[in-house]
Amino acid sequence: MIDTNVVDFEKYRPARLEVYAYKCPECGTLHYPAPMICKDCSARRDPSGVLFSSWEKVPLGGKCTLLSWTRVYALPEGFDARYLLFGIVEFENGLRASGRLLVEEPKIGMKLVSKVGVVREKIGEDVYGFMFDRS
């Protein structure tokens, strides 16, 4: 029997529900997702932080504008739904991202706000990502 008094539940709490952009330490350009070389100043990123300085992880999200969208009925293996909506958005800082859309009747140009939620369920692992809803 597990002694719940000694189990460190904090250790098992899911990671903070955020999606991150990566900030180049040399020129400050934000990237999403993380590249290995900055497109603006050619600085290198080192995920281990050993050979080159680590890039700051900056939470990405907030208000955004819908650039295009679709409602997909033929979903790939691993998704059990009649359909899912997807969109590409542009955040106020100019970065763009693809993600799940929570609006049933979307329109190009509409204002949205991002959330982070489970976008794919795998055995033993939930995958978190962007969900865009009405602002």
Added chain:
Amino acid sequence: MRKVGIVGIGHTVFGNLSEFDLVDIMSFASADALDDAGIRKERKIVDQVFVANVGAGMLNHQTAIASSLVSRIDLEPAMAETVENGPASGASALKCGYTAIAAGLADVVMVTGGEVMRAVTGWKATDFVATLLHPEAEYNYGLTLPAFAAMFTRLYMERYGLTEEELAMVAVKDHDNGIKNPYAHVPYTCTLEGIYGSSDAQVVNNLIADPLRLYNMCPVSDGAASLILCALDSAKMKHFKKKPPVVIRGIGAATDTHCIHHREDPLELKAVRLSAERAYKMAGLGPKDISFAELHDAFVILELAISEEVGFFKKGKSRDAVVQGLTRIGGKLPINTSGGLKAKGHPLGATGVSQVFELVKQLRGEAEEGRQVGNPIHGMAVNFGGFGNNVVTTICSKE
């Protein structure tokens, strides 16, 4: 640089071939090409083989298929390698073959592309193709190639006023060509009323990824195609007297961002434009010189968008060409005379090779009745990988 000619071509039917072994299918097309070139008995003159395939490891549990193919058709000790470049694998393998000959590493090269995708369920096949997207920023969400094509189409409609009816007209044209192609996966015609605007259309032509419907996209196909190349200055050309060679006059390739959201203008297919510009430059030709083209219409919107990026039509104007019949066989610039991916089918690794197979058939004057373009001089094929992040353009000409 040495001039390279295509001296033999082979093709299997495209469709559901899932009961057959992948390497058997590729071997069949390869043997067809050897026969067409007239060198089945002298086949050991082939110095090198390039095999285009994407899914053998994931879908068919087979690896190192180039070695397997060479052995199956008794071509040892030819050099052999597999080329995987997503849906552009076929044209990439051809580019490798061209490069090997041009560099003097080989005189005679076989290029064979093949795929057996229907060995798995539609769900799995959709997932397999989606693995070419960015794993964290796209694939994880359940995004697919049809999803991105749909978002591209919606933007295109918004900007240029393209209608669903005009999209359906592209499919009708492709099926009119495909029914005359003995290799086509979907060899039947469809009427505009049958797939657009009628009550039947609501049932037959259901939404897959809004606004794209079933008839706006290609089927999942199995099949193979093969080409034999030879250096025109090689003594080995004496073996290829059966038919005049078709010359590879230009090859260009280019890449674009992996993530679609990184593109400044999501409607700009930069890799298509650059690959075509490179091919035109190498060939010393321009868009007006092209007699006909095979454009990678995995989604019919791509036939329109690619035809604009390669310079055939101004942005947003390709739909007028479709409405006016300019891209039909007999029109000013026939596009997808084979039926395109829409009607002929799209076995990923085979597609780029199959497109050039069609160029050769047309340039030789060997296309089936009702499909032959009148006196073509130069043909262009655009093989589109990813959602436009890796594109190869090939221009072939009569010698």
